[in-house]
Amino acid sequence: MSQHGVGPRAVTRSVAFLTAGVLAVPALAGCGSDDPAGKPLAAPDIQPASRDKIADGGTLRWAVDSVPDTLNTFQSDADATTTRVAQAVLPSMFRMDASGRPERHPAYLESAKVVETEPKQVVLYKLDQQAVWSDGREIGAADFAAQWRALSGKDTAYWTARNAGYDRIQKIERGDSALEVRVTFSRPYADWRSLFSPLYPKDVMGTPDSFNDGARKKLKVTAGPFLVKKVDTENDRITLARNPRWWGEPAKLSAIELRTVPRDKRAAELAAGTLDLAEVDPAAARRITLAARPQSSSSPVMGPGADRSAADDLHSWAVANGSDEDAADEETVARKKLRKAAATYARRQQALRGFEVRKSLEPAFTQLALNGAEGPLADERVRRAVARALDREELAEAVLKPLGLPAVPVGSHLALSGQAAYADNSGALGGQDTEEAQALLADAGWVRGGPVKEQKKDEEKTEKAAGGEGEQAAGSSGADEDDKALGQDPAGRLAQDGKQYKHPHPGGAPGAYAPQGTAAPANQEAAPFAKNGKALTLRFVLPSGPGSQTLRTVADRITRMLQRVGIGTEISKVSDESYFKDHIASGQYDLALYSWPATAYPATDARPVYAKPVPAADGSLSVEQNYTRVGTDQVDQLFDEAVATLDEGKSRSLIRKADSRIWAAAGSIPLFQRPQLLAARKNLANTGAFGLATPVYEDMGFLKKGAKPAAGSSAKGSTAP
Structure with a gap:
């Protein structure tokens, strides 16, 4: 797993880049509605166009992170590309609308509703009469039943990643006709809409062998606007072709080619004309945006040699034409290389003028995780002190404001703004308050400016060895270059000349090195807290890969905020490959940043993320996906009640109460919704940054020559009222 999030409805909630009594649930600030769910912070940005304006045919070349190891979304090694393929080629009874809420998929369902609640919950599905698999067989009860048996958890021969919801089904049978499917539950299940999305044919789900191996590298039978034509592991690409048996609106594209392209290579591939659509990082997005602007003398200079001054050029010319022949030859070669690199960059920039950046916010959020299993953070008061030290608005602005996206902190662990279960419950913990944070630490027995015993050298060596590669000194993250890239200085540490001036004695008390009577400078570190001769220092583990600059x-910034309270940090940078597996999942950290995908079904999907860890049979601690190791019996009970309550309003209320208690326990602090930046060819319609919505694959395509997209309907980073 990565520190980054995956698809909006992943099988397992993969990452990303994860108390107390009755608490009030505050309304979402800034929305003109009484509904605390509000509206999505950013709309989809897909250049919508009516189907009559889109050309028939063409291949969409779409960059992905990898060709997945399996095309079965219900297996543990499924990834975001698995989800993307399934959305295009398989039935889903429900899909997500622009607010991230489930809606009936009209191509497959005429209706789906609870028709009985006593003595058992019964859901009746009425299928579209034209709905058929690509081999011509009608979609029906046999497919629903095969998927239930495979995912129920009763037969361990099926290598399933999850059985939530399917384990509550008692039986599945045909209704009054072949188009009706009756699903009877043994226990009430509020999230029944989460089931059978996607739906696999009985050919895949019918036996353990076909489930375990039959859909890993191929899908012979499908039922979507596209089908899987080829999985080419040698060239790292998957080709989807039009499904001739598709009964809905025919796909505009002839094919979709999903190509594996590393993120740092995507700008070059776009410029080379080998891609039409690619998710990109902020640096590539800025480059594409600048390329699309009319060039003028005031345009920012980028690329090789952009940072050279006139004096640098003059010096280079002088050396190249000087009397020192060796130096002249070396400088001449360097100048030729620079001119060649600049010419290549200019050609690529010209090619990138055919693209634009479409941006929204992902159905995922980045959080600060606090490991409550041991050490100082095992004390809830210390975790709450860390949380109260954070200015979440500042953190959201640092990431989202430079991108032109709404910089609003996420107020829920369990849903995003616009989704039915959302409410801003952060008031259960409280906002940034230095005095309150320090009072919590004092209550936990930590003394501000208390004595610290010198640690033995062998202990220091052990700690460094445990930290992995790239470990740095306490209180330093080495992220100064990243700060410049984002162009933000929330801590107010940059002087007007742009240089950063650090305190000569990090960790010292403010004003300790100024003349007596001088006021302490703003935004400086407080005297560090200590207890039993040990300073309060938390190990902050971070990935070191090129795609993790934002984290x-x-x-x-978090480090600086904690220092101002008196909490030290020790940064450990580790490889991307080991970050989640060897550190987050195994609990080898104090603080960490990673992302969770949001879900329309939090009672089902979020429970394992926040469930109270329990001792396993072998004596270890079973944490499911709760990598912070912080949980309470009350939160578990609220999840259990919410998933068994068929009254949707009551179920949402229970979810919001659970979220308030998760906030109060301070095991994880949601920070901001992840930015979604897609570079798209300008004539590509109905695709790009989808936000919370499920893509509509049959409507994607290239505009006809001279056709214009829908006027005023592309909402780049627009905000909800």
């Missing part, structure tokens, strides 16, 4: 910049 490291956020970590640097």
Whole structure:
């Protein structure tokens, strides 16, 4: 797993880049509705166009992170590309609308509703009469029943990643006709809409062998606007072709080619004309945006040699034409290389003028995780002190404001703004308050400016060895370059000349090195807290890969915020490959940043993320997906009640109460919704940054020559009222 999030309805809630009595649930600030769910912070940005304006045919070349190891979304090694393929080629009874709420998929369902609640809950599905698999067989009860048996958890021969919801089904049978499917539950299940999305044919789900191996590298039978034509592991691409048996609106594209392209190579591939659509990082997005602007003398200079001054050029010319022949030859070669690199960059920039950046917010959020299993953070008061030290608005602004996206902190662990279960419950913990944070630490027995015993050298060596590669000194994240890239200085540490001036004695009391009577400078570190001769220092683990600059910049700001309270940090940068597996999942951290995907079904999907850890049979601690190791019996009970309550209003109320208690326990602090930046060819319609919505694959395509997209309907980073 990665520190980054995956698809909006992943099988397992993969990452990303994860108390107390009755608490009030505050309304979402800034929305003109009484509904605390509000509206999505950013709309989809897909250049919508009516189907009559889209050309028939063409291949969409779409960059992905990998060709997945399996096309079965219900297996543990499924990834975001698995989800993307399933959305295009398989039935889903429900899909997500622009607010991230489930809606009936009209191509498959005429209706689906609870028709009985006593003595058992019964859901009746009425299928579209034209709905058929690509082999011509009608979609029906046999497919529903095969998927239930495979995912019920009763037969361990099926290598399933999850059985939530399917384990509550008692039986599945045909209704009054072949188009009706009756699903009877043994226990009430509020999230019944989460089931059978996607739905696999009985050919895949019918036996353990076909489930375990039959859909890993191929899907012979499908039922979507596209089908899987080829999985090419040698060239790292998957080709989807039009499904001739598709009964809905025919796909505009002839094919979709999902190509594996590393993120740092995507700008070059776009410029080379080998891609039409690619998710990109902020640096590539800025480059594409600048390329699309009319060039003028005031346009920012980028690329090789952009940072050279006139004096640098003059010096280079002088050396190249000087009397020192060796130096002249070396400088001449360097100048030729620079001119060649600049020419290549200019050609690519010209090619990138055919693209634009479409942006929204992902159905995922980045959080600060606090490991409550041991050490100082095992004390809830210390965790709450860390949380009260954070200015979440500042962190959201540092990441989202430079991108032109709404910089609003996430107020829920269990849903995003616009989703039915959302409410801003952060008031259960409280906002940034230095005095309150320090009071919590004092109550936990930590003394501000208390004595610290010198640690033995062998202990220091052991700690460094445990930290992995790239470990740095306490209180330093090494993210200064990332700060410059984002162009933010929330801590107010940059002087007007742009240089950063650090305190000569990090960790010292404010004003300790100024003349007596001088006021302490603003935004400086407080005297560190200590207890039993040990300073309060938390190990902050971060990924070191090239795609993690934003996380490291956020970590640097968090470090400064904690220092101002009196909490030290020790940064450990580890490889991306080991970050989640060897550190987050195994609990080898104090603080960490990673992302969770949001879900329309939090009672089902979020429970394992926040469930109270329990001792396993072998004596270890079973944490499910609760990598912070912080949980309460009350939160578990609220989840259990919410998933068994068929009254949707009551179920949402229970979810919001659970979220308030998760906030109060301070095991994880939601920070901001992840930005979603897609570079798209300008004539590509109905695709791009989808936000919370499920893509409509049959409507994607290239505009006809001279056709214009829908006027005023592309909402780039627009905000909800």
